[in-house]
Amino acid sequence: MSEQDLFYLLALLRVEGVGDIMAKKLLANFGSAEKIFSAKTNQIAATDGVGSVLLKNLKDKTVFEKANRELEFINKNNIKVSFFRDHDYPERLKHCIDCPVLIFSAGNINLENKRIISIVGTRQITSYGIEFCRTLIEDLAPLNPIIVSGFAYGVDIVAHQLAIENKLQTIGVLAHGLNQIYPKVHKKYMSKMEENGGFITEFWSSTNPDKENFVRRNRIVAGMSEATIVIESADRGGSLITANLANDYNRDVFAVPGRVTDKYSQGCNQLIKTQKANVLTNAADLVYMLNWDIENKSKPVQKQLFVDLESDEQKIYDFLLKNGKELLDIIALECEFPIYKISGILLNMELKGVIRPLPGKLFEAI
Known part of the structure; x- marks a missing residue:
């Protein structure tokens, strides 16, 4: 993608009323963002969902100023930008109707490995959750999966750290721009994250970690992964939203069962009870359900790697x-x-x- 193409895409996405779905409709009709801005009003009006308000907003010249500022930030900070039609855009995410038109990334991310799993859960992770996560990632390490999470407190940061300890690539999906990090106390993990993967986001550098952004972020966590794993969750929380999104995207969902009296097992148990998640008791469950190939899997000893x-x-x-x-x-x-x-x-x-x-x-x- 040329810098000129990126400039006009950025400008298009700054137009009020143009979200990811509308942008894709317009791009499908006109071929490029630049052609959208030069098209006649009656041509744009022929696009499904375009009304008088949006037609007016497309004439707002301030979007070019905003696009130019963001382009300067991208170039100055060596930010990689992936367009949803590009080969380096997360393959599974492409198939989600509401996937971001653009994704910004930093670090050393390589998505050639197709084994990508998301690990999510409560911010109040217990010792039970930590040990399960540790064993799971250690047992999966020979298969070299990419571990995706949200870089938040609790399960997220534990999954990222354990992935790094086991020399696995790990990706933090952020709910804000790449000019900052949230929570701030996790800044100390940034360099290791970028060495062993990195960060991706759909949000511009001017975007703060507002509450609604975390829900939007979760669709990327679910959409780019082959499966979503919920380690621990109360009966409400962002990880359950991620699990529901994964189900909507026809992805596999796994939940770690726990005692019915444990607060942070209630969400997982409910997912299993309502058949929205498979039971996950060990790495072998995941390997079997995802049909991941294991060398010499016909030999009985292979099962003992996990059980x-x-x-x-x-x-x-x-x-x-x-x-x-x-x-x-x-x-x-x-x-x-x-x-x-x-x-x-x-x-x-x-x-x-x-x-x-x-x-x-x-x-x-x-």
Whole structure:
């Protein structure tokens, strides 16, 4: 994208009443932002959704002054700008109808790796949430996923830090411009973030971290990722908004279950209860549900990279690997377990993601 094209795109996005969806309609009709500004009124009026107010706003010359100031900031601070039609724009985000026309980024971001997951949750993360997040990212590290989050307190910053510790690329999606950082206490993490990924935002340098921007930010977190993981959440919060957005975008959503009495498990449990999220108990659940390839995955030892099985569970798992699909009664007989006991063992193994039930009381190893 040339600097001239960027200038006119910036100007178009400063026109009052032109959001991402309207901008895309106009660009589809005229081919470029520059042509929109030079088009005749009756030509622009033919675009669906354009009314008299917007036609008037498109004649506002101050948008060019604003665009010029932002372009100066971009050039001075070496900001990378991605247009939604560009090859370096997040691929999955392109398919979201309300994706930003432009994304601004800083750091060392490389989106060639298609395994991108978002990790979100409460700002009041507990020790349970920290340890789960630690184990999850450590176990996923061999698969080299990109970890996306919102650079906020709690789950967000823990996920970013653990990604860096495990030498994974991590991306913070911001709810403000790249001329500042919020919260300010996280400024100390910026250099490491930019070395191991960086920051992206749709907001201009003049934009402050206002409340409504965080909801807009969440659609990027959900839209650019293959899956969204909610580690901990109360019954309300931004992470649940992100989960709902991910569902709207037809993305996989996972939630970590917790005790019904725990405040910061209520949101996750509700997502699972209402079938808006898959249960996530370990990395193997994610790998299986996303169908991520693992080298030598036909070998039983691969499952042990992610799951520790009890001796009874290992005995059943080895039997199913050797014999394939088997009836519950046959498994109980051959593995020498009473029926009442094996049902509970099989349920635990199913939750661990190492076996799956099939119609007719059959089970098979994964």
